[in-house]
Amino acid sequence: MASTLSQKPDTLQRRGLMLIMSSPSGAGKTTVSRMLLEHDGHIRMSVSVTTRPPRPGEVDGKDYYFVGQAEFDRMVEDGAFLEWAFVFGHCYGTPKAEVKAGLRQGHDFLFDIDWQGTQQLYQKLETDVVRVFLLPPSIGELRRRLTSRGTDSAEVIAGRMARAQAEISHWDGYDYVVVNDDIDTCFAKVTQILAAERMRRARQTGLIGFVRELMHPVP
Numbered sequence: 532m533a534s535t536l537s538q539k540p541d542t543l544q545r546r547g548l549m550l551i552m553s554s555p556s557g558a559g560k561t562t563v564s565r566m567l568l569e570h571d572g573h574i575r576m577s578v579s580v581t582t583r584p585p586r587p588g589e590v591d592g593k594d595y596y597f598v599g600q601a602e603f604d605r606m607v608e609d610g611a612f613l614e615w616a617f618v619f620g621h622c623y624g625t626p627k628a629e630v631k632a633g634l635r636q637g638h639d640f641l642f643d644i645d646w647q648g649t650q651q652l653y654q655k656l657e658t659d660v661v662r663v664f665l666l667p668p669s670i671g672e673l674r675r676r677l678t679s680r681g682t683d684s685a686e687v688i689a690g691r692m693a694r695a696q697a698e699i700s701h702w703d704g705y706d707y708v709v710v711n712d713d714i715d716t717c718f719a720k721v722t723q724i725l726a727a728e729r730m731r732r733a734r735q736t737g738l739i740g741f742v743r744e745l746m747h748p749v750p
């Protein structure tokens with residue numbers, strides 16, 4: 532018998548989610564984020580605003596919006612950020628407008644932000660937030676990754692290594708914790724988390740109508 536349902540199950544409306552990835556500097560957030568953006572057609576990067584100077588190869592508007600301190604302060608005053616924080620001597624913030632509109636339209640967003648920003652987003656938008664913390668396999672490997680990335684001075688690397696344990700101490704403020712040892716295994720785990728979170732009943736706003744039609748089919 533032909534289906535009388537007005538909606539196809541795989542096109543049901545869904546509210547977007549906010550997948551947050553945090554870790555000590557160098558554990559691999561940017562790497563996993565790039566893989567997700569490449570392989571998953573339904574998630575967008577939330578591009579942060581920062582007062583940090585660009586690293587070689589970083590592109591304004593893609594990796595960050597690079598601004599001066601005065602412009603950052605003006606954005607704070609204008610309420611342009613969903614969250615912002617002072618990290619490693621610079622200001623970083625998540626612009627509000629695109630994310631809020633996108634979530635309503637069912638888009639998922641990926642955030643590479645620290646624990647302070649995660650706490651702020653969770654306080655504001657708890658039900659939309661999925662928090663993932665990446666751990667390095669060892670402190671020695673973390674140092675090796677920061678050094679071999681080749682983007683920061685020895686002084687900057689030393690500063691980030693000095694903060695690593697303090698960053699790791701926030702691991703218990705996250706929903707999921709993944710050790711980034713082998714990159715493909717780590718990526719597969721994050722992909723599985725994303726797939727499961729998309730199926731949460733509360734996010735599937737189109738389910739109500741679909742279930743109603745299943746329970747009360749039109750004869």
Ligand SMILES: Nc1ncnc2c1ncn2[C@@H]1O[C@H](COP(=O)(O)OP(=O)(O)OP(=O)(O)O)[C@@H](O)[C@H]1O
Nearest residue numbers: 556557558559560561562676679680711712713714
């Ligand atoms: N599983 C892995 N095995 C080996 N090297 C890795 C792995 N994951 C990431 N790397 C490498 O480690 C370095 C740091 O990774 P990445 O820049 O993604 O870290 P991050 O957490 O985004 O750091 P930051 O917070 O400073 O932006 C990069 O050179 C990256 O290629």
Ligand SMILES: Nc1nc2c(ncn2[C@@H]2O[C@H](COP(=O)(O)O)[C@@H](O)[C@H]2O)c(=O)[nH]1
Nearest residue numbers: 579615616618623624625643644645647648
């Ligand atoms: N609270 C926020 N933290 C952010 C944001 N954008 C990036 N970050 C975090 O800053 C550090 C350093 O980043 P880097 O690119 O200079 O290595 C890292 O932990 C990021 O996750 C933000 O908008 N808000």
